[in-house]
Amino acid sequence: MFKRLLLDHHYQRPVDRCGDIAQVSLFIGVLCSVILSISRRAADLIMGLLFLVLQLAFTPAAGGEMTILQQNTLKQIPTNITSALSRFNLHPRTTVYATCPSCSCLHKPVFKPGSSAAEYPSHCTNKPKPWLPICNQRLLQPSSNSPIKPYVYHHFHDFVASLLSRSEIDAIIDEPCDRLMGSLDRPAPLNSKDIWDGEFLRTFQGPLPQTLFIDRKGESRLVFSLNVDFFNVEGVRVRGETTSCGVISCACLNLPLDIRYKPENMFLAGIVPGPNEPPGDQLNHFLEPLIDDMVASWERGISFSHTALHPSGRVIRSAIACVVCDLPAARKAAQMSAARSYFYCSVCNCCDLKTLGRTDFHSERWNLRDKATLRQQAEEYKNAESVQQQEALFAKYGIRWSPLWKLPYWDPARQLVVDAMHCILEGLTGFHVRNVLRLTSVAADSPETLPPAFEHPFSAPVSTDSQPLTENEINQIKGIYCLLTSSVKNLDAEDGCHRQRIEDHITWLTKRLTAKTIRALKFVAIDLHCKPIHGDRIVEGGRILKVYWVNTLIQWVRLSELVTLVSSQSCSGEQNLGLLVCNPLNLEHKKSSSIYVPSLELLTPLLG
Amino acid sequence: MITVYIPLALISLWGDGTAHKSNNLSVQLRQVLDHTMALVQAVHITCARSMTIKRAVAYRSFIGIWVSELKIHHPSVDHRPNCHMSIHIYEFLLSFGPVRSWWCFPFEHLIGQLQHLPTNNKFGVCRLYILCEIILNTSQRPIGIYDSHLLCPSCQAQGLVGLGQLPSSNQRVSSPLRESLCNQR
Numbered sequence: 001m002f003k004r005l006l007l008d009h010h011y012q013r014p015v016d017r018c019g020d021i022a023q024v025s026l027f028i029g030v031l032c033s034v035i036l037s038i039s040r041r042a043a044d045l046i047m048g049l050l051f052l053v054l055q056l057a058f059t060p061a062a063g064g065e066m067t068i069l070q071q072n073t074l075k076q077i078p079t080n081i082t083s084a085l086s087r088f089n090l091h092p093r094t095t096v097y098a099t100c101p102s103c104s105c106l107h108k109p110v111f112k113p114g115s116s117a118a119e120y121p122s123h124c125t126n127k128p129k130p131w132l133p134i135c136n137q138r139l140l141q142p143s144s145n146s147p148i149k150p151y152v153y154h155h156f157h158d159f160v161a162s163l164l165s166r167s168e169i170d171a172i173i174d175e176p177c178d179r180l181m182g183s184l185d186r187p188a189p190l191n192s193k194d195i196w197d198g199e200f201l202r203t204f205q206g207p208l209p210q211t212l213f214i215d216r217k218g219e220s221r222l223v224f225s226l227n228v229d230f231f232n233v234e235g236v237r238v239r240g241e242t243t244s245c246g247v248i249s250c251a252c253l254n255l256p257l258d259i260r261y262k263p264e265n266m267f268l269a270g271i272v273p274g275p276n277e278p279p280g281d282q283l284n285h286f287l288e289p290l291i292d293d294m295v296a297s298w299e300r301g302i303s304f305s306h307t308a309l310h311p312s313g314r315v316i317r318s319a320i321a322c323v324v325c326d327l328p329a330a331r332k333a334a335q336m337s338a339a340r341s342y343f344y345c346s347v348c349n350c351c352d353l354k355t356l357g358r359t360d361f362h363s364e365r366w367n368l369r370d371k372a373t374l375r376q377q378a379e380e381y382k383n384a385e386s387v388q389q390q391e392a393l394f395a396k397y398g399i400r401w402s403p404l405w406k407l408p409y410w411d412p413a414r415q416l417v418v419d420a421m422h423c424i425l426e427g428l429t430g431f432h433v434r435n436v437l438r439l440t441s442v443a444a445d446s447p448e449t450l451p452p453a454f455e456h457p458f459s460a461p462v463s464t465d466s467q468p469l470t471e472n473e474i475n476q477i478k479g480i481y482c483l484l485t486s487s488v489k490n491l492d493a494e495d496g497c498h499r500q501r502i503e504d505h506i507t508w509l510t511k512r513l514t515a516k517t518i519r520a521l522k523f524v525a526i527d528l529h530c531k532p533i534h535g536d537r538i539v540e541g542g543r544i545l546k547v548y549w550v551n552t553l554i555q556w557v558r559l560s561e562l563v564t565l566v567s568s569q570s571c572s573g574e575q576n577l578g579l580l581v582c583n584p585l586n587l588e589h590k591k592s593s594s595i596y597v598p599s600l601e602l603l604t605p606l607l608g
Numbered sequence: 609m610i611t612v613y614i615p616l617a618l619i620s621l622w623g624d625g626t627a628h629k630s631n632n633l634s635v636q637l638r639q640v641l642d643h644t645m646a647l648v649q650a651v652h653i654t655c656a657r658s659m660t661i662k663r664a665v666a667y668r669s670f671i672g673i674w675v676s677e678l679k680i681h682h683p684s685v686d687h688r689p690n691c692h693m694s695i696h697i698y699e700f701l702l703s704f705g706p707v708r709s710w711w712c713f714p715f716e717h718l719i720g721q722l723q724h725l726p727t728n729n730k731f732g733v734c735r736l737y738i739l740c741e742i743i744l745n746t747s748q749r750p751i752g753i754y755d756s757h758l759l760c761p762s763c764q765a766q767g768l769v770g771l772g773q774l775p776s777s778n779q780r781v782s783s784p785l786r787e788s789l790c791n792q793r
Binding site: 190191192193194195196197198199200225227229231232233247249251253257260261263266268271321322324325326327339340344345347348350356357358359361368414417418419420421422423424425427428429431432433435436437439 | 610640644651655657674676679686687689691692693695696697704706707709711717721
């Protein structure tokens with residue numbers, strides 16, 4: 001029933017058979033290579049030097065032969081680091097898949113009997129979709145017959161075996177299960193300190209019917225959290241991200257918090273090769289080997305021949321309790337629609353981006369999404385017979401097939417967690433401070449900009465057949481709108497120079513407007529029902545110069561909504577923001593613009 | 609930052625006892641401050657090392673206030689998907705307990721280690737392969753070395769190895785090396 005694994009390689013290392021001096025020499029080389037991270041060439045040099053030192057030390061000063069023991073010691077010391085590493089059995093058991101560069105399908109290596117060289121098919125034999133032809137993309141490099149795009153998968157069971165080969169881990173791995181099992185008859189602790197105190201594991205159904213997962217019945221039960229994330233291999237550079245690789249990793253939640261996240265205790269399943277993120281549902285291929293191992297572990301149980309404290313072996317079943325990713329990677333791993341799409345939530349039934357701000361969390365819409373329905377929708381997607389059908393299903397339900405559905409217990413609404421670090425600490429607080437409160441260094445350095453003096457419902461510039469507009473012209477029209485509503489600086493300073501300030505503003509405005517193109521000016525003027533003006537009269541026919549359009553726009557500003565009294569000091573969100581002085585005669589003329597009540601004391605010097 | 613410095617700065621600028629040009633302004637600033645503080649309290653509860661039902665409920669009410677009042681105090685900003693997803697953290701707080709067991713920090717840390725591995729700066733297949741190989745070495749087996757009965761605690765004390773922990777009760781096989789080292793001490 002159980003899948004049985006032989007694990008002798010975790011307990012027997014060739015180095016144990018070496019002599020003392022050889023052991024220490026090998027250890028120095030391996031230490032430099034693994035822990036001090038020196039390059040292979042440098043490590044080869046160190047091994048060579050060690051060999052030389054020993055040889056010189058062993059050679060008798062008076063001449064003559066070395067003893068047999070000394071000769072043996074020298075024989076045991078390899079001169080390159082690769083064979084030194086192999087004596088420590090450091091390499092984990094991995095499979096190097098050949099990834100198809102076009103469809104990301106994984107191809108398993110085949111080993112011929114008696115040969116250790118991996119062989120791959122030369123071309124991709126996968127049908128990406130049932131209705132598409134075979135991909136037939138080249139998989140191997142022409143010169144070396146090695147895969148163009150290898151994907152190294154570290155066997156999950158091998159990781160568990162290496163974890164349990166350490167006696168201190170083997171001793172405590174069952175502790176949280178037993179503790180929780182013992183406290184099940186009592187109510188949940190009020191003060192939960194770890195995932196084991198939460199509600200999820202208390203009610204998580206196990207592989208055997210009608211039993212909880214933590215009810216281990218002599219086996220061992222391991223709980224993992226899975227993470228998929230994409231990162232830039234070259235580090236964060238000034239010019240931004242250039243490459244993106246994925247990393248699939250797991251953390252064993254059975255370990256106590258202080259050692260759970262040490263690098264040696266975390267499982268790195270593989271690195272999704274770059275240079276770009278796999279598009280669409282291609283990430284599925286990379287998750288599949290891990291999920292297959294997880295399914296085997298859940299359904300059959302893995303019988304380990306040997307662990308540190310159980311020389312006669314033990315049976316282990318593992319489960320993924322939660323999938324912890326940032327929002328984009330979570331949607332990619334679970335193959336649900338993106339966060340900015342119509343189905344923006346993977347947890348509840350809320351949809352339609354317009355309702356993003358809803359907080360009526362007691363209404364029915366906020367109920368968790370149903371696991372059985374989601375599974376059915378994902379399977380419908382998988383079994384669709386044409387690309388149109390698949391796309392229609394995705395548009396309808398917002399979900400694709402993901403290998404996570406192979407796990408019988410997978411429930412995205414409860415297990416695909418919203419990561420608090422990305423969502424709250426990076427997302428919301430950053431958003432609140434930078435975008436809402438605008439506390440950024442850029443905002444602090446930039447000159448204070450005045451808010452618009454008043455609002456006017458300008459019509460949006462749209463290019464039509466009768467009136468084609470270029471992109472540049474559309475931008476210019478928007479710029480003119482801003483200019484027309486701009487405020488006068490320092491108008492509430494009490495030095496009696498109000499008229500002068502307004503005239504200065506008009507001069508500045510004229511200059512800025514003249515810099516715009518005639519077509520943009522004409523569009524705005526016609527939109528505001530203004531006719532071109534030359535001197536005092538309206539120009540009806542003949543050649544119309546740019547300056548006539550500028551004149552009429554200045555007139556519009558001057559007459560209708562004269563100028564504002566917003567000073568640079570009082571513009572920070574005050575309610576009298578955009579306080580406007582109107583020419584009372586023109587109030588009727590501009591009914592549509594929003595008019596604020598003029599403040600009398602400020603009006604007096606202007607009108608007087 | 610968000611739980612200490614920004615609240616301190618904003619309270620001293622906008623809180624009780626500060627003077628503003630007009631009454632209207634001070635009322636409005638006070639509302640903005642209260643709105644910000646709702647978020648700060650929510651962050652505070654999220655980062656707590658232990659979780660109770662009471663705290664989770666308080667979290668939901670604070671984040672609910674923040675989301676619903678965002679448009680009132682700041683009409684120009686739009687809601688983001690994160691606003692909605694943050695409300696669901698409540699359910700995960702209840703089912704998985706304190707956030708330390710299910711947040712991304714350790715995994716991001718792992719990525720940081722990956723990025724700091726020495727490489728040959730050539731992007732591509734070979735590099736990825738090596739990258740993977742190295743990380744598998746470094747991340748899984750430093751302890752494995754100590755497990756191979758090569759070293760005893762005395763070596764560690766002598767400063768031969770400053771990294772990792774040595775299982776001190778590892779007495780399965782006594783290697784000749786180990787004995788000789790201990791004798792020397």
